[in-house]
Structures are given as C-alpha cells and as structure tokens.
Amino acid sequence: MDVYDTDSEDELPAGWEERVTLEGRVYYANHSLRKTQWEHPLSGKKKYVAGELPYGWERKVAEDGQVYFIDHINSKTTYTDPRLAFAIEEKDGRFREIKQRFDAGTSALQVVKGRDLTDNYVIVTGANSGIGFETARTLALHGAHVVLACRNTTKGWAAVKAIKKERPQAELELMCLDLCRLSTVKEFADQYREKHWPIHILILNAGVFSLPHTLTDDGYEATFQTNHLGHYYLVLCLLGILKESESPRIVTVSAESHRFTNLNDKTISEEQLSPPPEYYRAILAYNQSKMCNVLFALECHRRFAKFGITSNVLHPGNVISTNITRHWWLWKVIFTMVRPFAKSKVRKGSKIRNAAEGLEILAYKIP
Template identity: 50%
Template sequence: MAALKYAGLDDTDSEDELPPGWEERSTKDGWLYYANHVEEKTQWEHPKTGKRKRVVGDLPYGWEQETDENGHIYFVDHLNKRTTYLDPRLAFTVDDNPLKPSSRQKYDGNTTAMDILQGCGLTGKVAIVTGANSGIGFETARSLALHGAHVVLACRNIARANEATGKILEEWQKAKVEAMILDLSSLRSVQQFAKAFKAKNLPLHILICNAGVFGTPWVLTVDDLESTFQVNHLGHFYLVQLLQDTLCHSAPARVVMVSSESHRYTDIKNASGKLDFNLLSPLKREYWSMLAYNRSKLCNILFSNELNRRLSPHGVTSNALHPGNMMYSALHQSWWVYTVLFTLARPFTKSMQQGAATTIYCATAPELEGLGGMYFNNCCRCSPSQQAQSEVTAVALWELSERLVQERIGRQAQ
C-alpha cells in the first residue's frame, strides 16, 4: 500500500517542518517517529527540534487503525473511504515532556480569516451564517463567499442583510450570496427560515451560529423567555434541530458555535448542583445583562459538545470558539459601559477580519475534518471551563431546551 498524505495535517510551522525526504508516522500506542527515505532509517526524535512527541485523544468517529503487511500502522477513514499513514490526530500533539506542551498550530491572534482561506477553494459548499449583516458575522460570510462558497446571510433585519450582500457582490460579482430573514427571538421565525431554506433544495455543509446580543435590558421575547437566553442559545438550538436532517444528508458537515471566554465567569446550576432554568431566563429583578450574556455563552459550548456527541456518528461535527478580545461591533451599542471599555482597550483589540479567523478556521480547516467537541481561541484548541465540559450539564441543557421549544411551538399550533 503506498503512503498517502492526509491533506492539511502535513502543513506545519517552520520549526516542525520536516526536511525533504522525511516522513512523520506514529506507533500503535501514539508515539511519533520519523522515517528518512533518503538514508532508509527511522528515529524517535524530530530531525530539526530533537523533540519526542505523541498524539493525544481517541481517533475521530469513523476512523480505524490498521497494520499493513510490513507491520506499519495506517489509518482508515470509513466515512470518506480513504487511507493514510498519517494519524488524523497529528494536529494535536504534545511533547514527551508534559510540562512543555507543543502544538502544530500555525495561526495566532494576528491571523485573519483571509489568511486561513489562502489557496482554499470552497466551490460547491453551502454555508449559513447567522447575524451576518455586520461585524465578524459579515467578515465571516464575506470571506467564505469570496472563496467560492454559496453563503446565506441569515439576519433579523432583511434590509441590512441585503446591503451586506450588495457589498460582497460589489467586491466580486460572481459571489453566490443571498439574504434571508431570521429572527432568533421568535421560534416561529426560526421555523419559517428553516422551511424556506429547505425549499431551496440545497445541501448545507457549514452552519455558523454567530448572531448574538450583549448588554441588553431585560425584556421577554414573543415566546415569553428572557431575550439574551433565547437569541444567543435557544434560537440557535432550534435552528440546528430543524436543519439537522439537511446537515446529515450533506455530511461531512460542520456546525460552528461562536461563544466567548466570558463563559468562565458564571454558573447555571443551583446550590444542589442541578441545571436551574431560573438562572437561564431570570425575572426582571434578578437580571444582570453581563451575567445573562456569560450564561448564554456557557450554553453555547455545552450545546456544541452535546450536538457533536449526537451527530458526529452521522458525519456532522460541532466546535465552539472565542472570536477575540473586545472587538468593536454592533454588540457594544446596547451598553454604554462596553463602549467606554472598548475605547480604553482599543489598541489591544482585534480587527473584524482577525475576529472572524477562528470561526473560519473551525468551519474550513482540513485538519479538523471529522473532529468536534472542542473549544478554540486564536485558532488554537484550548480547554473551556470545567462546567462547560460537563456531559451531565450538557444533557440537562439539551433536554430543557427541547422542552422549552416543544411547549412553545405546541402552544402556537393550537
């Protein structure tokens, strides 16, 4: 069997780049070794850095480890019917010394969405981006469209969405972009959007849940729920449920949840350790906008993880991310304190293109194909809070979200 390269995983930074004639392989127990085809020898140490490394974690769903007739380990991707001698987990390696973690990640906080998509063709791919008429949502949609994807800008304000599509078409007349109305504060609107999208008979390869509100005063939606919770979490939860079949039929497909590092500074469980609905959709006297936002961002990660556990067997993966630190966007307009903080911190903030980079990375990076249930910051995998990693809490949130949707949709149907 000839050695096959797994596109994306052999692109490394300058330090880890192998000299000509060298190949990276892994043993059955996950240790990396290096084959020199010129001198026909192997060694444990990286030929440039001298480091020993190993891969971590289980193989992605659908992958299986096999041994060829020469005793060499190779990997079978049953979903895409391909084989490779490169371990699909090579994007996430650690040094032999556990005190010095090593990553093959080649992007950082200064990377832009366009940097990640350089040389990438997305022709034939269909993507939905919620809240895409401005800010990082617009840059995300624009970046995908300029690289050939058919992009649906799903927005509450259809006039602004049409303006956004016009800007993209001015930049490239052949771009495939369209605007569709989606108001996440109304479950009926979510239902109508999903129905209208399905009527187009398009596949769906990328669903980016980007829309959100921040710092808004307490208000109930038409579905009688606190607005931050519904717009940032429940609306997206229902949207994914309604488009689940389309995603599965389009597999491999990806769902990307835009969360925030602020998820670390909150709790959604009561004193007895159980998920508390009153914390998610509080009464007016118990409402604090910042806390409501933080809780909704925690919900984003929990939902993403549970979604990945449920849909990855069907070829649909989900990852969550933090886009960047205090980027100036329409979100700040709801709260004057945020405007002041942004003014003070502006020299240290990201541009919108930089803010969209991690979203684009999660949506398109070849090395993430088949990998989900992770959290990213600056295009690099990192650990979310302990609570965000709780499967028990994630399941409880999923069941609560299903019940909330069913009660309200059932009530509207009567």
C-alpha cells in the same frame, strides 16, 4: 561574510527572488549574480510546495519556459507561487510541513487562503455585521454559496451588496431569521428546505450583549433566546438536512466569558436562564448564554457524530470591537479603551478582520 539587514531567516536578502518549478520545488534566483540555487541564501533550507492552487488562481508557462501565475479574481499576474506561504521544508532527505502561524494580526482571508469552497453551502446567522459579516465574506470569496441569515434584511442587503461589489460573481442568498421569534426560525428552516440545498457548514454566530431585561414574543429573556435558544431550535429544524448532507458541520460562536457563571447541572433552571427583572443581570445573562453554547455544541457532537455531523465551538477573541456593544454607552467606552491591546475586526483599508481561531476550525476541517 555578508551581513543582511533582516529579522527573519526566511526573509530574502536584496537581489534574491523565490520561485517554484513545475514539479513544486522551491529555488532561489540571484538577479545580481545571475545564478540560481535550491538552498535558501540565509537559512540553507530546501522547500517544496504541494496541493492545489488557491481558489481563482491558474498556473501558466511562458514561451521561454518561465512559470507564472494568474489571479483571475483580482486580475493580476505574478511569478510568485501563492502556495509559498504554506511551503514544506526538506529535512534529512524528507519533507516536513511548516505550520502556518495565526495571531491577532491574521486576517480571515489569510487563514482560509488556498481553500476552494466551491459547491459548499454555508449558513451564517447574524451575517450583516461584525464577525458574522467577515465570516460570510471570506467564505463567499473562496467560492462557497453563502446564506446570510439576518433579522434586519435592510442591513442584510447592504452586506450582500458590499460582498458583491468586491466579487460580483459571489454566490449569496439573504434570508430573514429572527432568533427572538421561534416561529420565524421554523419558517426559515421550511423555506431553506424548499430550496433543496444541502448544508455543509452551519455557523451559529448571531448574538446580543448587555441588553436590558426584555421578554421575547415567546416569553423568554431576550439574551438567552437570541444567543442560545433560537440557535438550538434552528439546529433541530435543520437536522434532517444536515443528516442528508455530505460531511456537515455545526460551528457555534461562544465566548471566554462562559467561565464566569455558576451554571451547572445542579443549578440550571428556566428561572435562572430566563429570570424576572428583579434578578436579571445583563452580563450574567450573556455569560450564561455562552455557557449554554458550549454545552450545546458538546451535546451536538455526542448525539450527532454517529450521523457524520461535526460540531465545534469557539471563542472568537477578547473584547473585539464590533457593534455588539451598542446597547450601553459604558461598554462602548471600555471596548474603545482596550482596543489597542485586543483583537480587532478593523484593518487598513476598512477591510474586516476576524478572530483567527474561529476560522482556523473551518480552514482545517473543510475538505
């Protein structure tokens, strides 16, 4: 009996290779013994792949009948079918789906892998850094036309250039959006309407954390207006376009900290959401704004589902180390200390990792 040095029954022993026929059946080739078989050499499983190839991939057949795959985006050729990660297992003569598992080590690109988002128009607020940037980048790399809605256009252009450097043909548009000024929110919506573009995905991602007490030009506390009120008004201004678009969805980025507030239908008031300086607590203001995000997303679903609009709200992961901690040195220290034990947006090669749960909503709901 052969013993293989492997921790997974799906890992292939040395000398074996996993391939796919033109019909999508998975087979295993042993180069040492020069033989092939349908069953996995360790688990005995039979598999099958289905569905379209990922965005940018093409299947070819060589003169000798060998099937190979071209990744036009990265200019690479391989004999490995990129759909193998999502293979279907044959059991009792039938095929059942093997669900792909996501965890803290899963990149956004891995979650959305296999999705062709061509002709999808997406707006991402706060797309110049952090989770917003990686969300915009990932969707753009899969063919979506992405609008980066940013307050700081200088940083916004830097984000556009970074994505364009990776994919020159990426369809990107930078538009100014300052959630702390409701007048610019309306201007953004008016300018977008003039482009006659649909909205397939509206991602309400922009946010601030641990701000000192500050009033916006509209007279509201800045954390409350940036994280919630500005997004609320943005949806209202874009509602007509959303109703006219095909299968539109609103994705709101909230946080687990929404649980740590006494905000409810009996205590909610403008004074509580936008308190005077003497009653202001930065962390409480953030938690309350995240609670408002949750309530808003649920209400959007209740009111707009009849128009075909889907509304989702998500928690992106605990204490993800992004530039959101820039307003107080102590938060920077805390986030740095817990970084080894929490989700991170940084991965080898300076590429950014997003929280898998957030993009999983997109991956499984985008047609």
